[in-house]
Amino acid sequence: MNDQSGGPDADGIEQGKRLVRSGGDRGLSLAERLSQTLDRLTWRTPIHSFRLKGRYPLKLIAVPDDPLFGDAARGQALLEGEITWRGDVRAIPAVDFRNLDVTPGFADYIQSFAWLRDLSSVATRAKGAPIAEGLMARWLSAHAEKVSGTAWRPDIWGWRILFWTTHAPLILSSTDLVYRSKVLNTLARGARHLERGADKTPPGPKRIAAWCGLIAAGLLIPGGDPRRLAGEAGLARALGTALFEDGGAVNRAPDALLEIATLLAMLRECYAARRMELPDAAEAALARLIPALLGVCHADRALASWQGGGPIPAERVAQVIEATGVRARPLKQAREWGYQRLTGGSAVLIMDAAPPPIARVVEGGCASTLAFELSDGAARLIVNCGGGRAASSRLPRELVDGLRTTAAHSTLTLEDSNSTATLADGSLGKGVAEVELSRQESDGAGRIEASHDGYVRRFGFLHRRQLVLTSDGRELRGEDSLLPKGRRRRAGSTPFAIRFHLGRGVEASPTADGLAAVLRVPGGALWQFRVRGDALAIEESLWIDAEGRPVATQQLVITGSADAGGASVSWALKRAR
Numbered sequence: 001m002n003d004q005s006g007g008p009d010a011d012g013i014e015q016g017k018r019l020v021r022s023g024g025d026r027g028l029s030l031a032e033r034l035s036q037t038l039d040r041l042t043w044r045t046p047i048h049s050f051r052l053k054g055r056y057p058l059k060l061i062a063v064p065d066d067p068l069f070g071d072a073a074r075g076q077a078l079l080e081g082e083i084t085w086r087g088d089v090r091a092i093p094a095v096d097f098r099n100l101d102v103t104p105g106f107a108d109y110i111q112s113f114a115w116l117r118d119l120s121s122v123a124t125r126a127k128g129a130p131i132a133e134g135l136m137a138r139w140l141s142a143h144a145e146k147v148s149g150t151a152w153r154p155d156i157w158g159w160r161i162l163f164w165t166t167h168a169p170l171i172l173s174s175t176d177l178v179y180r181s182k183v184l185n186t187l188a189r190g191a192r193h194l195e196r197g198a199d200k201t202p203p204g205p206k207r208i209a210a211w212c213g214l215i216a217a218g219l220l221i222p223g224g225d226p227r228r229l230a231g232e233a234g235l236a237r238a239l240g241t242a243l244f245e246d247g248g249a250v251n252r253a254p255d256a257l258l259e260i261a262t263l264l265a266m267l268r269e270c271y272a273a274r275r276m277e278l279p280d281a282a283e284a285a286l287a288r289l290i291p292a293l294l295g296v297c298h299a300d301r302a303l304a305s306w307q308g309g310g311p312i313p314a315e316r317v318a319q320v321i322e323a324t325g326v327r328a329r330p331l332k333q334a335r336e337w338g339y340q341r342l343t344g345g346s347a348v349l350i351m352d353a354a355p356p357p358i359a360r361v362v363e364g365g366c367a368s369t370l371a372f373e374l375s376d377g378a379a380r381l382i383v384n385c386g387g388g389r390a391a392s393s394r395l396p397r398e399l400v401d402g403l404r405t406t407a408a409h410s411t412l413t414l415e416d417s418n419s420t421a422t423l424a425d426g427s428l429g430k431g432v433a434e435v436e437l438s439r440q441e442s443d444g445a446g447r448i449e450a451s452h453d454g455y456v457r458r459f460g461f462l463h464r465r466q467l468v469l470t471s472d473g474r475e476l477r478g479e480d481s482l483l484p485k486g487r488r489r490r491a492g493s494t495p496f497a498i499r500f501h502l503g504r505g506v507e508a509s510p511t512a513d514g515l516a517a518v519l520r521v522p523g524g525a526l527w528q529f530r531v532r533g534d535a536l537a538i539e540e541s542l543w544i545d546a547e548g549r550p551v552a553t554q555q556l557v558i559t560g561s562a563d564a565g566g567a568s569v570s571w572a573l574k575r576a577r
Contacts, residue, residue: 056185057221062273064220066166067265067323070118078119078131085109086548087392092135097142097151104150111139111151112159116167125169132170137179144186147193154197155206157190158213162266165220191217191227198234203241204251205259211235212263216270236281247288248337251365252357254296255309255390257289258320265323286324293321295331295341298375299348305373305386305544306339306352308364308404313546333439340439342446345473346377352409353450355432356420364389364404365428367418369435369452370465371409374476376575379521380503383553384409387544395550403544412463412480412498414562419454419463430457445470456486459494461562474575481568493561498569500529500556501541508538508554517556518576526576534560534569 077084081092085106100107109115113136119128143151150156164171164187172180191214198210211234218228242250242260249256264286268278277283296304301314332341338354351372357365366388374382385408391400404422406413413419420431432454440447451464461482468477480498502508505522508529516530517538529536541555558569 055223056181056188058184059222060165060168060184060220061222062220063168064166064216064266064269064273066117066120067269068117068262068319070121072118072122074115075118075120075122078115079123079127083110083115087394092131095135095138097139100150107150108156112156113163113167114159116163116170120167120170125173128170129173132167133174133179136171136183140179140182140186144182144189152190152193154194154201154210156209157194158198158209158211158263161187161190161194161213161216162263162270165216165270166266187217188221191221191224195227195230198231199237203238204249205242205256205263207238208235208242208260208263211238212267215267219270219274219276232279232281235279239281239285243285243289244292244334244336245288246331246334246337247285247290247292248334248339249289249292250357251307251362252338252354253307253309253362253389254293254303255312257293257296258303258312258317261286261289261293261320261324265320268323268325286326287328290321290324290326291328291331292334292337293317294328295334295337296339296350297330298350298373298380299346300375300378302546304350305384306368307357307362307366308387308389310387310390310544310548311380311383311546338435340437340448340450342448342467342469343473344446344469344471347469347473347476348375349373349467349469349476351448351450351467353435353437353448355435355452356428362427364426365422366404366409367406367420367422367428367431367454368409368411369406369419369432369454370450370463371406371411372467373410374573375503376473376521376525376527377523379506379523379525381506381519381521381527381573382410383501383503383543385501385541385543387548390548391544391550392548395548399550407497407499408501410500411465412482412496414455414459414461414463414482414496415494416497417455417458419452443471451483453485455482460484460486461494461566476573477570478572479568479570482562482566484564484566493563495559495561496567498558498571501543502554502556504543504545504551504553506554508556510536510538524577527573528576529556529573530571531558532570534558 074084083090083092088102088106116132119132171183174180194210194214198214201207201210211231215228215231215235218224218231244250264282271278297317298304301317303312303317305311330341340351340353342349349372352368356369371384373384385403388400388403402408406418421429423429432452435450435452437450445468447468449466451462453462455461455463462485464481464483466479507520508517510517515536516528519527519529521527537557539555539557541553542550543553545551560567
């Protein structure tokens with residue numbers, strides 16, 4: 001994404017600033033896809049197997065601490081003989097590592113050994129080690145010698161090395177010397193695999209995970225200084241391609257920032273175990289990304305739902321931030337990250353005011369340009385449905401795909417179409433290329449005005465949205481306009497809908513004139529929504545919670561039509577008590 005206006009203020013938005021989708025709607029080229037496929041095929045060759053040979057460690061130099069707590073419910077399930085993930089349950093004896101019949105997210109959870117954190121959070125070493133070593137022995141039998149599939153994906157190996165070393169007491173308590181040797185030998189083989197595959201991993205959190213795992217191996221396996229130095233250089237490159245200068249993730253997904261922060265926090269503990277400091281590049285990345293992460297958190301510090309992520313709870317976000325050691329304020333005016341933040345009283349508004357991420361870096365991207373979320377204290381008033389990537393595996397594919405659409409976000413849709421095309425492979429196609437943005441703040445209110453061109457080519461209209469939040473946080477005034485632009489003109493009128501998805505537990509009741517609704521918010525607050533002139537309806541909606549489960553909610557829908565001259569709708573949301 002390119003800033004076309006420049007300017008000296010690192011946390012400011014200039015009048016008329018234009019944000020451009022640099023890199024466009026093209027995903028990986030055929031040559032790049034072929035290169036990735038050939039690279040994976042080489043894993044199975046005798047040459048690659050030969051490259052994985054080398055000196056095997058007899059022990060780890062140190063065992064780092066895990067800076068985060070695990071999920072107690074999942075940990076308790078492990079003690080009871082089950083592995084659970086977002087509603088899916090597998091009995092431990094039934095887990096077949098050679099043929100894992102589970103969803104991709106569940107497979108990553110099992111194969112990365114992230115469950116070791118959950119187990120260690122509820123079990124003593126004496127209780128947890130038999131479970132961990134039993135699963136480890138079965139994994140080694142299936143994958144220690146055979147390089148293939150998810151089990152040897154570089155990002156999974158990166159996480160696995162971090163979890164194996166951090167929770168070494170759970171997997172290396174056995175007195176069986178053959179078993180212990182196999183664990184350490186496989187750890188070394190995984191590190192050699194990363195030396196050849198980390199930089200070929202997709203950019204973003206996955207590539208960062210691969211390099212973090214390689215550095216951890218360099219720190220904790222004897223004789224690893226050359227590996228560590230190479231890993232530090234690779235990590236610096238990976239962070240440079242994954243993060244904008246303002247600290248936001250290039251894929252524009254808040255949960256990606258949280259994942260990167262988690263990786264760097266775990267890596268910090270690996271350095272601390274050797275009484276060394278985290279590299280400057282990683283420290284600088286954390287200093288930039290934590291304000292960006294806080295900027296997409298509501299007043300309760302839980303994440304807002306953007307780009308397929310769910311509303312990750314405040315406790316989890318706070319844990320990760322605490323582990324990074326960074327203290328910062330939320331970024332309000334992101335240049336490239338693109339999320340604008342207004343605050344007033346107990347209200348927090350977060351707006352997507354930038355083009356969507358480019359196709360080659362996005363996974364499960366959403367057509368959410370100019371959507372917003374609004375919270376009042378601990379209650380979320382206006383939300384996006386969210387959770388396309390975080391949704392439970394039990395949800396129908398059609399519903400998960402629907403969560404990526406413009407209609408699943410609190411913004412305007414024209415003729416029931418997306419502002420940017422959502423493609424079946426999880427990427428985004430043609431649509432919004434430019435967003436023009438201006439922002440003003442005074443003692444009385446904060447104002448954001450932004451427009452996007454996602455409907456210009458198809459319908460000949462620019463969508464402009466203006467939001468004004470008063471300084472006491474008790475009133476939000478908005479205006480959505482369709483402005484004629486471009487050569488294309490349709491005969492007759494074009495229908496539009498402006499959707500406001502309501503937060504969990506918010507109850508809407510229509511007024512007698514049909515132009516307003518009273519919103520009863522959990523906690524007792526009362527808000528009134530009013531529209532000027534156009535039809536207002538209350539319809540069913542849904543929201544994906546922190547566990548990936550759908551929650552029945554409501555939405556306010558303003559409908560109308562735009563003739564060749566365009567249309568404009570004014571609305572207001574005001575707190576009554």
